[in-house]
Amino acid sequence: MSDTQNLTLVQAVRDGLRGELARDDDVVVMGEDVGKNGGVFRATDDLYEEFGDDRVIDTPLAESGIIGTAVGMAAYGMKPVPEMQFSGFMYPAFDQIVSHVARLRNRSRGRYSVPMTIRAPYGGGIRAPEHHSESKEAFYTHEAGLKVVIPSTPYDTKGLLASAIRDPDPVVFLEPKKIYRSFRQEVPDETYTVPIGEAAVRREGADISVFCWGAMTRPTLEAAENLEGEIDVEVVDLRTMSPMDTETVVESFKKTGRAAVVHEAPQTAGLGAEIAATIQEEALLHQEAPVKRITGFDTPFPLYALEDYYLPEPARITEGIREAVEF
Amino acid sequence: MTRNLFDRAPDDQYRILDTDGRVVDGASVPDLSDEEFVELYEYMKLARHFDQRAVSLQRQGRMGTYPPLSGQEGAQVGSALALRDEDWLIPSYREHAAALVHGQPLKDTLLYWMGNEAGSEIPEDVNVFTPAVPIASQIPHATGLAWAAKLKGDDAAFLGYFGDGATSEGDFHEGLNFAGVFNTPNVFFCNNNQWAISVPRERQTAAKTIAQKATAYGFEGIQIDGMDPLAVYKATTEALEKARNPQEGEMRPTLIEAVQYRFGAHTTADDPTVYREEGEVEEWKAKDPIPRLEKFLRNTGRLDDERVADIETAVEERVADAIADAESEPRPEPSEIFDNVYAEKPPRLQEQEEWFEQVREKYGDDAMLED
Ligand SMILES: Cc1ncc(C[n+]2csc(CCOP(=O)(O)OP(=O)(O)O)c2C)c(N)n1
Numbered sequence: 058m059s060d061t062q063n064l065t066l067v068q069a070v071r072d073g074l075r076g077e078l079a080r081d082d083d084v085v086v087m088g089e090d091v092g093k094n095g096g097v098f099r100a101t102d103d104l105y106e107e108f109g110d111d112r113v114i115d116t117p118l119a120e121s122g123i124i125g126t127a128v129g130m131a132a133y134g135m136k137p138v139p140e141m142q143f144s145g146f147m148y149p150a151f152d153q154i155v156s157h158v159a160r161l162r163n164r165s166r167g168r169y170s171v172p173m174t175i176r177a178p179y180g181g182g183i184r185a186p187e188h189h190s191e192s193k194e195a196f197y198t199h200e201a202g203l204k205v206v207i208p209s210t211p212y213d214t215k216g217l218l219a220s221a222i223r224d225p226d227p228v229v230f231l232e233p234k235k236i237y238r239s240f241r242q243e244v245p246d247e248t249y250t251v252p253i254g255e256a257a258v259r260r261e262g263a264d265i266s267v268f269c270w271g272a273m274t275r276p277t278l279e280a281a282e283n284l285e286g287e288i289d290v291e292v293v294d295l296r297t298m299s300p301m302d303t304e305t306v307v308e309s310f311k312k313t314g315r316a317a318v319v320h321e322a323p324q325t326a327g328l329g330a331e332i333a334a335t336i337q338e339e340a341l342l343h344q345e346a347p348v349k350r351i352t353g354f355d356t357p358f359p360l361y362a363l364e365d366y367y368l369p370e371p372a373r374i375t376e377g378i379r380e381a382v383e384f
Numbered sequence: 385m386t387r388n389l390f391d392r393a394p395d396d397q398y399r400i401l402d403t404d405g406r407v408v409d410g411a412s413v414p415d416l417s418d419e420e421f422v423e424l425y426e427y428m429k430l431a432r433h434f435d436q437r438a439v440s441l442q443r444q445g446r447m448g449t450y451p452p453l454s455g456q457e458g459a460q461v462g463s464a465l466a467l468r469d470e471d472w473l474i475p476s477y478r479e480h481a482a483a484l485v486h487g488q489p490l491k492d493t494l495l496y497w498m499g500n501e502a503g504s505e506i507p508e509d510v511n512v513f514t515p516a517v518p519i520a521s522q523i524p525h526a527t528g529l530a531w532a533a534k535l536k537g538d539d540a541a542f543l544g545y546f547g548d549g550a551t552s553e554g555d556f557h558e559g560l561n562f563a564g565v566f567n568t569p570n571v572f573f574c575n576n577n578q579w580a581i582s583v584p585r586e587r588q589t590a591a592k593t594i595a596q597k598a599t600a601y602g603f604e605g606i607q608i609d610g611m612d613p614l615a616v617y618k619a620t621t622e623a624l625e626k627a628r629n630p631q632e633g634e635m636r637p638t639l640i641e642a643v644q645y646r647f648g649a650h651t652t653a654d655d656p657t658v659y660r661e662e663g664e665v666e667e668w669k670a671k672d673p674i675p676r677l678e679k680f681l682r683n684t685g686r687l688d689d690e691r692v693a694d695i696e697t698a699v700e701e702r703v704a705d706a707i708a709d710a711e712s713e714p715r716p717e718p719s720e721i722f723d724n725v726y727a728e729k730p731p732r733l734q735e736q737e738e739w740f741e742q743v744r745e746k747y748g749d750d751a752m753l754e755d
Contacts, residue, residue: 089580090581094582097581097653115587117549118588119552119554121554146518146519148518149518149555182754186497186517187517355725355736356721356722360503362498362499362716363720363721365754366721366740372751373743373752375747376743376746
């Protein structure tokens, strides 16, 4: 039995980074404020002291520069782990991500590849200023060549991050910052992996399958508990948006015949639509009701005085599940 | 008028007042009335007090994350006072004092940082652009605004602010490059406060100065003492004048690098003790723009104890009133989330709003709010 530590999600990020930095000299952590400051969320705390500034690198304030140079570094055989300080500030690098990170393997017929892991805190719920709270996982999921991972527990965070860094392809690793510090979990000291591409059934149920990820997993479980005795809810945490574990999604749906998707991103062209379409294509004859989407609104993320209203919370999730079942 | 002000090496820092408030050899003070000199001081005092109160409100949980400006009053007030009403101010997220000088109500600045959309409503007759949180993203906007004014034949000038960190972004390069190519009436004002959160200026560029970058875009750059409000005022005034009325062969845009320091944290979410030395802060405090201007005004008979005390009282009252006003603003209605997304609300958004209101009614407001 290996030793464990009781870690928060953000501590599990750091523990995962430390493990991979120690394991492989080609791994470098780079970004704005990741070095001396240990990251604005302290996700890289002390790594600079431990590994030095050739491995944990404070860069100029330039997202396109960070990702663009990381493309070159990765193509040359390194494994960069760039941090985007907030996912809302990833857009200057969007050109590099979609034009090059995602498709260098394809464009060079396999000669070059980009084994990088782009980490970014994402999502709302921490009373942050404008542009700090968006959930844009759909952008990256829509892009072929990228893998997209969103953990919801400290254990998964460390294991998925290790898988991402070791993965031969680029991974966008979105960290739900609302739950960075809201709970702890026992996490093994040694390094381990949790496979990319596998969803986790967090709660078994017979009446409806509810699909969620990241910070939405906990309010969804709470709604499921609220409905105990009334509706038997199965909760599936997708963990990977791309490649999506459609097998687990479809299996669960075939069992329950009803589904809801919970995400904090806006509804239109969000991943709820992708999941609903997959269900239609693969299990239409099991379908008892339309798939209910319980999501953020098709609006910009509001300033924080109204963010609680924007985010799907147990009341909205509970009602959405009821509607899907009572159809 | 001669414009030899910009005729100097980019690292030949322009200054009028030394740190003791004395006029340095060979410098001439700007052509301001006594009242205008005192107004400059008043605004700086107002900015300092506002800033201290804002940080304290944040600590008390009455405001969200807030970016402090103390140390930068000379740069913000000195530059914004150089604007005419018809000129435009394009801020980053830290120009509370500059925006105030150009007509943005204090109450709105408070509301914005209190997370209330009501604070984003800029009065129609105030030419202040919406604050930009994504670093450097406002720089091309400043160029575009100025370009449009030039195409329409208006003679306004455009003063855009950003930090030293912003000069690393592509948007900085693209914005200044366009300004040079289209010779737009812009003044690009870099608040070089030495740090972009924890990353020092030396990690943003290997160039000796930021001012010298202007050369690459084909226009003038000047480094000034950003904690000398008179130098700031003078340099900005001349740069704005050049933007509006360039002389034969002169380019309109100017890059001003105002060398300064922010005394406090980057934002209230930041802890600067992790990355900078206390001694450094003390060194810069000796250059504090407020006592520096105060000494000059006292030495030249424009200010005395009584006037200073009156100003302090007036400043405290004004800030207290703005806070009371902002805090008595009703909590925004959730329906505001759905407003101003489009000129006309599309049916799908209407449906989302209606469903949300149904759930809210059925489950109650408390169920929807985090405790
Ligand atoms: C595009 C982008 N990247 C990252 C951030 C996060 N961030 C906010 S302020 C800041 C440092 C800005 O430094 P500087 O431009 O020097 O301005 P200062 O805050 O010092 O006035 C960073 C990295 C952001 N807001 N936008």
